[in-house]
Amino acid sequence: MTLNNWLRICRYWYNRMLGERFNWWEQNRCPINACPLISHLPELKDKPNYYNQKKQLPQLKKAIVEVKHSGEHLDFSQVYSTVLQDVCKRVEATFSRFIAGDSKGNRSGKPRFKSQSRYRSLNFQECR
Known part of the structure; x- marks a missing residue:
């Protein structure tokens, strides 16, 4: 029961971070042959990366998060940081593989949002 709950929280966190990266990618990329001059600047956001997304965790652990589409309440404080x-x-790792592509410059497929059947593992750090 506890591990299933942890998987649910991790899956939500994975999908939320991936969604932030897709939103940033769609708002800030442009075709190669496009004119670089911008007449109207929308609100510019920093590119989501490992460190600024990880900084959100302490705030998430303080309060219970409500999932908008399901109304479910998730308590991030239950899961180890x-x-x-x-x-x-x-x-x-997933998003950087998508952006960089392989050695020939071909990008891999777009990362998927994870459903319950596609997100099935947790990684625990070794205790010393």
């Missing part, structure tokens, strides 16, 4: 930080690393 190292587990949530590993989710940040997963998103960073």
